[in-house]
Amino acid sequence: MSRSERSSLLLAGLLATAGVAHFAAPRQFDATIPRALPGKPRTWTYASGVAELALAAGVALPRTRRAAALATAAFFVGVFPANVKLAVDWRHRPASLRTVALARLPLQVPLVLWARGVAKGAEGRS
Template sequence: MPRSERSPLLLAGLLAAAGAAHFAAPRRFDATVPRLLPGSPRAWTYGSGAVELALAAGIAAPPTRAVAAKAAAAFFVGVFPANVQMAVDWRRRPARQRNAALARLPLQVPLVLWARGVARSGEGRS
């Protein structure tokens, strides 16, 4: 499989795993939902998990890859406040947990760039 084909499938796999985790272990995601959002944190957890699964399916399918990857880039930007919430909430946890929460913040940038790259490589292939 050419490298250009692996990258979208790896991104789809990452999104699918994250989406499934939202349903398998929702409590850990509930805690990262920004308190300013209305409604139940669990609804946001399940909703974001469902979005991740849908994005994974869209990226895995070449005809929808470009649009799904653009949506994934937007999604990664949109969930950034949850990562900030986690970093704030975990600031008094043991150093390992605190550092993991802080490390998630800059990781959003390569995810956005990766999704944008997949979108560009998928344009014109549908």
Template sequence: MPRSERSPLLLAGLLAGMGVAHFAAPRPFDAIIPRRLPGSPRAWTYASGAVELALAAGIAAPRTRASAAKAAAAFFVGVFPANVQMAADWRHRPAPLRAAALARLPLQLPLVLWARGVARNGKGLS
């Protein structure tokens, strides 16, 4: 299978894995929910996990791939504040953990670009 055909499936797999993780081990996700959001962090954790699972299913299906990938790009932008929250909360942790939290921040951009590429050509980036 050419790389361009694997790209949407890999993106769907990433989203599905993270969606499952939100339900299987929600505590780390609860901890990075921005405190200014209303409601309980667990509700936001479960909601974002459900969205990730729905996006994964949409991207995996060729008929809905383009629209689901556009939604995934928007989702990656929308969850960026959680990564900022994590970086702020972890600023006093040991250096490796602090570095991991900071490294997550620029990783959102390739995810957004990947999803946009999948949306643009229906197959993914070549």
């Protein structure tokens, strides 16, 4: 298995794990949904879980990998406001929780770059 293939499958695994977590423990994700979004937070939690599962499937399949990886990069950018909300909401929590919330913010950058790298590695193979 090539390094590119391993990277793609690891990204798909991360997305699938996160997608399943949205259904297994939705309450923790509900709290990150920005209040400006219409509807109930649980709807957004489930919708983002479905999106992550769909992206995982797309990234796992060579035929759809490039498009799905680019969509994944956009998804990671799109969920950034939820991470900002979490950091703001947790600013008065214990230091360990604040650290986790703040660490999620810069973590989005390598996730976006990883997804773009997977897309680039899939060029010409789709």
